Amino acid sequence: MTIMRHDPNHQHCNHVDPGRELIHVDCASHIYPDGSVGIHEMCFHVMKDEIVALCGPNGSGKSTLIEHLNGLLLPSEGDIVINGRSIARGERADLWKEVGVVFQRSEDQLFAPTVLDDVMFGPLNLGLSPEEAKAEAMKALEAVGAADLVHKLPNYLSGGQKRLVSIAGILAMKPRIIALDEPTSDLDPVHSAMIERLIIEFKRRFGISVVIATHDLELAARIADRVCLVRNGAIYAEGSPREVFYDTALIEEAGLKLPDTVMTWLEYCRGIGMVSNEQPLTRTELVTLLEKSAGNGNGKSLG
Ligand SMILES: Nc1ncnc2c1ncn2[C@@H]1O[C@H](COP(=O)(O)OP(=O)(O)OP(=O)(O)O)[C@@H](O)[C@H]1O
Numbered sequence: 001m002t003i004m005r006h007d008p009n010h011q012h013c014n015h016v017d018p019g020r021e022l023i024h025v026d027c028a029s030h031i032y033p034d035g036s037v038g039i040h041e042m043c044f045h046v047m048k049d050e051i052v053a054l055c056g057p058n059g060s061g062k063s064t065l066i067e068h069l070n071g072l073l074l075p076s077e078g079d080i081v082i083n084g085r086s087i088a089r090g091e092r093a094d095l096w097k098e099v100g101v102v103f104q105r106s107e108d109q110l111f112a113p114t115v116l117d118d119v120m121f122g123p124l125n126l127g128l129s130p131e132e133a134k135a136e137a138m139k140a141l142e143a144v145g146a147a148d149l150v151h152k153l154p155n156y157l158s159g160g161q162k163r164l165v166s167i168a169g170i171l172a173m174k175p176r177i178i179a180l181d182e183p184t185s186d187l188d189p190v191h192s193a194m195i196e197r198l199i200i201e202f203k204r205r206f207g208i209s210v211v212i213a214t215h216d217l218e219l220a221a222r223i224a225d226r227v228c229l230v231r232n233g234a235i236y237a238e239g240s241p242r243e244v245f246y247d248t249a250l251i252e253e254a255g256l257k258l259p260d261t262v263m264t265w266l267e268y269c270r271g272i273g274m275v276s277n278e279q280p281l282t283r284t285e286l287v288t289l290l291e292k293s294a295g296n297g298n299g300k301s302l303g
C-alpha cells in the first residue's frame with residue numbers, strides 16, 4: 001500500500017499511469033470564501049475501468065473534491081485534469097458530459113417541475129430528440145427502481161426518492177465517469193442494494209469509472225477497486241480494500257472505524273486465540289471462514 005505524504009517542496013503529483021488516468025488531481029487546494037480549507041494539496045487519480053472509494057470523517061474534504069471533478073468548484077491552487085483537459089488552462093467547456101456528479105444533497109441537483117423533466121434535461125442537452133430523451137430518462141428511472149415517480153414533483157419526494165431520481169438524471173447522460181457523493185445515505189436496504197448493483201454495472205457493462213464518497217465502509221469494502229482515505233483535505237493513504245481495511249492502526253489514524261465484517265473476524269480470531277492470514281471483506285467470505293473454522297473444531301491453523 002502507498003501511504004501518501006505530500007512533500008511541500010513538490011508542486012505536482014506524479015502520474016501513476018498517464019495512458020489510463022481519466023482524472024488527475026494535481027496538488028489541488030480549495031479555500032472557501034470564509035477561509036475554510038476544503039482540500040489542501042490534494043493528489044488523487046482515477047483510472048479507466050476503476051471504482052474508487054473516498055472514505056474519511058465528516059469535514060475531511062470528500063464533497064469538496066467531488067465538486068471539483070465537473071468544474072462546479074475550481075481549485076485555488078493546483079490543477080484538475082479530466083481526460084487530458086486541464087481546468088487550470090480553462091478547458092472546462094462541457095465537462096459535465098465527461099463527469100456526472102450526484103451531489104450529497106439532492107436538493108442541489110433537482111430543479112425541474114417534474115421528475116421526468118429533470119431526468120430528461122441531461123439527454124436533451126446532449127442533443128437527443130424529446131422522444132429519445134424521454135426513452136433514456138425512463139430507462140434510467142427503471143434502472144434505479146424509481147419509474148413510478150415519473151410524474152411526481154421533485155420537491156415533494158422523500159429524501160431517498162430524491163437521491164434515486166438524482167442518480168437516474170446522471171445515469172441518463174451516460175458520462176465517462178460518475179462521481180456519487182454518499183450514494184446510499186437515506187436509502188432503504190433494498191434501494192441501497194439496487195444502487196450498489198448499478199455502480200458495479202456502470203463499470204462492467206458501460207466501462208464507466210466510478211468515484212464514491214461514502215461513510216459506508218462495508219460498501220467500499222465490497223465494491224471498490226481502490227480505497228482512498230481522506231484526512232484534512234488530502235489523501236492520507238490508499239490501497240486495495242483488503243490492504244486498507246486490515247490495517248487497523250491506519251484506519252484509526254484516519255479517524256475511522258473498521259468495517260463490521262473486518263471487526264467481527266478479528267474479534268473472532270482473537271476470541272478463540274486463532275492466528276489466521278485470511279482477510280474476509282464480504283459477509284459471504286466471513287461466513288465461509290467461520291464455517292471452515294467450526295468444521296475444524298475451532299482449530300487454530302486456518303490460513
Ligand atoms: N460552502 C462552504 N463554505 C465554507 N466551508 C465549507 C463549505 N463547504 C465545505 N466547507 C468546509 O470544507 C471542509 C470540507 O468539507 P466537505 O463538505 O468537503 O467534507 P466531507 O468530507 O464531504 O464531509 P461529510 O462526510 O460531512 O460530507 C469542512 O471543513 C467544511 O466545513
Ligand SMILES: [Mg+2]
Binds near residue numbers: 062
Ligand atoms: Mg460530504
